[in-house]
Amino acid sequence: MTTPFEYAEQHASRFEEELCDWLRIPSVSADDAHRDDVRRAAVWVAQQFEQLGLQVEQIETPGHPIVLAEWLGAPGAPTALVYGHYDVQPPDPLDLWQTPPFEPTRRDGNIYARGATDDKGQAFTHIKSVEAWLRTENRLPINVRFLIEGEEEIGSEHLFAYIADHRDRLRSDVAVISDTSQFAPGVPAITYGLRGICYYELRLQGPSQDLHSGSFGGAITNPANVLATMLAALVDDHGRIQVPGFYDDVEPPTDEERRQLAALPFDQSAFFSEVGVDGGTGEEGYTTLERRWIRPSYDVNGLWGGYQGQGAKTVLPSKAGAKFSFRLVPRQNPAKITAALRKMLESICPPGIRMQLIDFHGAPGVVVPLDSPFISAAATAIEKGFGRRPVFIREGGSIPVVSVFHEELGLDTLLLGWGQSDDNMHAPNEKFSLADFHRGILASAHLWEELRRLGTSG
Amino acid sequence: MTTPFEYAEQHASRFEEELCDWLRIPSVSADDAHRDDVRRAAVWVAQQFEQLGLQVEQIETPGHPIVLAEWLGAPGAPTALVYGHYDVQPPDPLDLWQTPPFEPTRRDGNIYARGATDDKGQAFTHIKSVEAWLRTENRLPINVRFLIEGEEEIGSEHLFAYIADHRDRLRSDVAVISDTSQFAPGVPAITYGLRGICYYELRLQGPSQDLHSGSFGGAITNPANVLATMLAALVDDHGRIQVPGFYDDVEPPTDEERRQLAALPFDQSAFFSEVGVDGGTGEEGYTTLERRWIRPSYDVNGLWGGYQGQGAKTVLPSKAGAKFSFRLVPRQNPAKITAALRKMLESICPPGIRMQLIDFHGAPGVVVPLDSPFISAAATAIEKGFGRRPVFIREGGSIPVVSVFHEELGLDTLLLGWGQSDDNMHAPNEKFSLADFHRGILASAHLWEELRRLGTSG
Numbered sequence: 001m002t003t004p005f006e007y008a009e010q011h012a013s014r015f016e017e018e019l020c021d022w023l024r025i026p027s028v029s030a031d032d033a034h035r036d037d038v039r040r041a042a043v044w045v046a047q048q049f050e051q052l053g054l055q056v057e058q059i060e061t062p063g064h065p066i067v068l069a070e071w072l073g074a075p076g077a078p079t080a081l082v083y084g085h086y087d088v089q090p091p092d093p094l095d096l097w098q099t100p101p102f103e104p105t106r107r108d109g110n111i112y113a114r115g116a117t118d119d120k121g122q123a124f125t126h127i128k129s130v131e132a133w134l135r136t137e138n139r140l141p142i143n144v145r146f147l148i149e150g151e152e153e154i155g156s157e158h159l160f161a162y163i164a165d166h167r168d169r170l171r172s173d174v175a176v177i178s179d180t181s182q183f184a185p186g187v188p189a190i191t192y193g194l195r196g197i198c199y200y201e202l203r204l205q206g207p208s209q210d211l212h213s214g215s216f217g218g219a220i221t222n223p224a225n226v227l228a229t230m231l232a233a234l235v236d237d238h239g240r241i242q243v244p245g246f247y248d249d250v251e252p253p254t255d256e257e258r259r260q261l262a263a264l265p266f267d268q269s270a271f272f273s274e275v276g277v278d279g280g281t282g283e284e285g286y287t288t289l290e291r292r293w294i295r296p297s298y299d300v301n302g303l304w305g306g307y308q309g310q311g312a313k314t315v316l317p318s319k320a321g322a323k324f325s326f327r328l329v330p331r332q333n334p335a336k337i338t339a340a341l342r343k344m345l346e347s348i349c350p351p352g353i354r355m356q357l358i359d360f361h362g363a364p365g366v367v368v369p370l371d372s373p374f375i376s377a378a379a380t381a382i383e384k385g386f387g388r389r390p391v392f393i394r395e396g397g398s399i400p401v402v403s404v405f406h407e408e409l410g411l412d413t414l415l416l417g418w419g420q421s422d423d424n425m426h427a428p429n430e431k432f433s434l435a436d437f438h439r440g441i442l443a444s445a446h447l448w449e450e451l452r453r454l455g456t457s458g
Numbered sequence: 459m460t461t462p463f464e465y466a467e468q469h470a471s472r473f474e475e476e477l478c479d480w481l482r483i484p485s486v487s488a489d490d491a492h493r494d495d496v497r498r499a500a501v502w503v504a505q506q507f508e509q510l511g512l513q514v515e516q517i518e519t520p521g522h523p524i525v526l527a528e529w530l531g532a533p534g535a536p537t538a539l540v541y542g543h544y545d546v547q548p549p550d551p552l553d554l555w556q557t558p559p560f561e562p563t564r565r566d567g568n569i570y571a572r573g574a575t576d577d578k579g580q581a582f583t584h585i586k587s588v589e590a591w592l593r594t595e596n597r598l599p600i601n602v603r604f605l606i607e608g609e610e611e612i613g614s615e616h617l618f619a620y621i622a623d624h625r626d627r628l629r630s631d632v633a634v635i636s637d638t639s640q641f642a643p644g645v646p647a648i649t650y651g652l653r654g655i656c657y658y659e660l661r662l663q664g665p666s667q668d669l670h671s672g673s674f675g676g677a678i679t680n681p682a683n684v685l686a687t688m689l690a691a692l693v694d695d696h697g698r699i700q701v702p703g704f705y706d707d708v709e710p711p712t713d714e715e716r717r718q719l720a721a722l723p724f725d726q727s728a729f730f731s732e733v734g735v736d737g738g739t740g741e742e743g744y745t746t747l748e749r750r751w752i753r754p755s756y757d758v759n760g761l762w763g764g765y766q767g768q769g770a771k772t773v774l775p776s777k778a779g780a781k782f783s784f785r786l787v788p789r790q791n792p793a794k795i796t797a798a799l800r801k802m803l804e805s806i807c808p809p810g811i812r813m814q815l816i817d818f819h820g821a822p823g824v825v826v827p828l829d830s831p832f833i834s835a836a837a838t839a840i841e842k843g844f845g846r847r848p849v850f851i852r853e854g855g856s857i858p859v860v861s862v863f864h865e866e867l868g869l870d871t872l873l874l875g876w877g878q879s880d881d882n883m884h885a886p887n888e889k890f891s892l893a894d895f896h897r898g899i900l901a902s903a904h905l906w907e908e909l910r911r912l913g914t915s916g
Contacts (some may be wrong), residue, residue, distance in 0.1 A: 090767060217750075221737075232690035275678060276667070277679065297671075298675075300683045301772060301773050308762045312781065322686075323765060323771070351738060
């Protein structure tokens with residue numbers, strides 16, 4: 001008799017090929033030109049589930065479809081809701097990719113492609129672990145419900161609406177997501193806290209057309225100057241965000257949490273040198289890990305305006321704009337922050353400029369209690385899959401769906417990241433370690449068994 | 459006996475026809491496809507000078523030729539160096555022209571064509587006034603040297619090199635340029651001051667590639683945030699530029715100059731509404747005209763970084779950059795300002811960012827003293843030609859050739875603009891008022907006489 005774990009090892013190479021098939025589909029959800037590709041990626045994963053004999057539903061939305069797939073053959077056992085997403089970030093800037101983003105390439109033990117780690121590669125580990133059980137034992141130890149969406153990179157609006165409308169249909173015991181990172185190579189981790197996010201676009205309109213900066217400069221308000229002033233006004237010299245009331249609901253870290261963070265094997269100079277910088281800046285009084293995980297932050301994600309070509313053009317631009325975002329910690333309220341931000345920007349918007357602030361999406365931060373039995377089960381599964389007990393970390397990014405699972409379905413989420421922090425998610429040359437891919441499949445296969453031991457909570 | 463002034467009136471209609479011939483030649487210097495046309499426009503004007511009996515030289519350059527034409531038959535009298543250009547801006551967008559750009563058309567008292575005002579029509583007034591003198595008096599009151607180039611719209615590189623190499627050859631007493639505008643219809647003007655410029659590109663390099671703003675935000679210095687901070691740091695809330703020493707050499711305006719500017723028939727609300735804004739901002743304590751003409755200014759001409767596409771991308775960009783410039787007033791030194799700027803930006807550049815400041819070009823501002831005898835002579839000539847005494851204005855832009863005449867030849871320049879601010883130079887439907895064309899010829903004919911009264915300065 002082959003065990004599910006042996007099966008996973010025997011079929012490792014086919015699993016990689018299948019992942020490559022999925023990665024070849026340029027399912028860029030933010031780009032209308034890729035609308036059909038996004039759908040192809042949904043159909044592709046739905047077929048995977050069908051081939052395994054799961055009950056599959058392709059849920060149409062005004063945006064991209066949601067794939068719901070269930071194996072509910074373990075009555076009395078817990079139900080895990082496994083979330084993943086088949087959409088990917090835009091691949092720009094293309095010229096920085098060593099190999100094309102949608103031609104998956106194996107190199108140095110990694111697979112390089114847009115979506116390799118975020119999230120096709122990681123989501124696929126749970127699909128393959130289910131295959132390993134079903135093809136060997138013809139059953140799973142617990143019930144598993146997959147929810148694979150295509151709008152994670154653009155805000156998950158339709159998934160969230162679907163969840164809110166189908167609370168009973170989706171009732172489960174715990175959520176499982178692999179869309180984060182290990183702490184370091186060889187140091188698997190469970191992420192028990194996430195930052196939230198508020199993301200905005202600010203558009204400034206000055207004169208109705210570009211003007212000559214000689215004839216008009218100094219008297220006509222320049223939207224590019226104002227953009228710089230507004231963006232700069234959002235933070236002070238000590239790295240403190242200046243939106244009124246921004247820190248009101250921020251819980252100061254406990255001494256115990258700060259000690260735990262300080263005890264992690266974090267190599268700060270390696271962290272900086274890996275991204276090619278000689279040092280960093282941030283909120284005064286906090287360590288680098290604290291700045292990334294347990295403190296809010298402010299980033300300009302993009303800005304534009306006026307002449308961007310070669311040489312000198314003496315233009316006073318008619319428009320300028322920026323995208324920027326705040327990372328939030330648990331208890332900060334995105335709506336409250338957006339209101340305060342809007343008021344602040346309007347108050348400093350000078351004569352001659354019309355401003356528009358677009359609120360893209362917001363999500364509060366979340367934490368899962370470290371003494372949760374789900375956390376223990378996952379820790380054991382990871383120890384069996386990776387050969388090493390995980391550390392417990394937080395993550396600076398947001399996974400809005402985690403907040404939605406908590407609010408709409410009352411679920412805690414196990415964030416079992418198989419990736420690495422240098423996997424270049426959202427950047428050129430995104431990759432995923434093939435060893436981690438296979439260890440992730442093993443850990444997932446163990447997870448179903450470990451969760452069975454807990455019984456049903458509901 | 460016919461006077462030169464009577465001659466000009468008698469031959470008005472032929473002068474218009476000749477101008478139309480010149481305007482029909484599509485001498486677009488920026489477009490290689492028009493290379494032969496540009497040369498035809500040079501040959502055309504050289505023939506005009508030959509027919510008048512001037513000494514003509516067509517100077518070949520690696521680009522388009524320069525036409526030098528002289529009448530030096532008044533020994534002991536001053537020599538005026540008359541500058542103009544026979545090249546024109548590209549006519550695009552063509553579909554916005556009511557009549558084709560190179561088919562000159564008379565309509566509503568104007569002549570419509572590319573080059574009508576910038577600069578063929580204006581330059582031609584001085585050629586026709588010379589004709590009026592030579593065909594009636596067989597002499598000019600002073601010596602006149604024309605320098606008509608074909609690269610004004612693309613930077614005048616070869617003209618400037620020629621001037622630097624031929625200082626003695628070009629020795630003159632005053633320069634005359636008609637390539638600007640009157641203050642308003644019926645309000646002729648002498649432009650006695652121009653602002654200078656320093657133009658820069660600032661490039662900031664943060665991490666070696668784009669990073670995820672969730673995982674890294676707050677701890678890795680974001681070059682787009684720093685760009686905003688740096689650009690904002692260059693100006694304070696009162697519109698004062700913050701480069702140390704920036705105002706050291708700025709001469710405060712005299713009460714008399716401020717009174718003169720305030721007395722101009724300037725309609726501020728029309729000025730704002732023409733460019734589609736409801737108001738302006740600038741240096742506190744100064745009027746709109748003062749901000750445009752006699753005070754320095756700071757404009758971001760372009761900026762870029764990170765994600766500029768549709769939707770939300772949570773990126774911490776690897777690079778950001780901007781083009782920006784200062785307009786300078788006379789006595790400010792571009793090199794000194796560049797050095798202080800560089801020092802300031804380097805001092806605020808935070809850990810994790812490498813900055814590069816590129817200095818594109820600088821030119822000091824210029825003023826011709828209002829009590830200069832050349833200004834008085836020109837004012838009298840304009841009064842005689844236009845029937846109204848000119849106002850004295852400044853211009854916020856730079857005219858590089860004016861700086862070159864000052865630096866290389868030690869010449870003050872009389873900027874005698876016959877155009878109107880709504881003549882659409884550099885835009886579709888460029889035009890020139892025929893009345894202003896003929897008044898310009900008269901004023902020019904009077905100018906030679908008025909300048910003779912001054913005697914030689916050199």
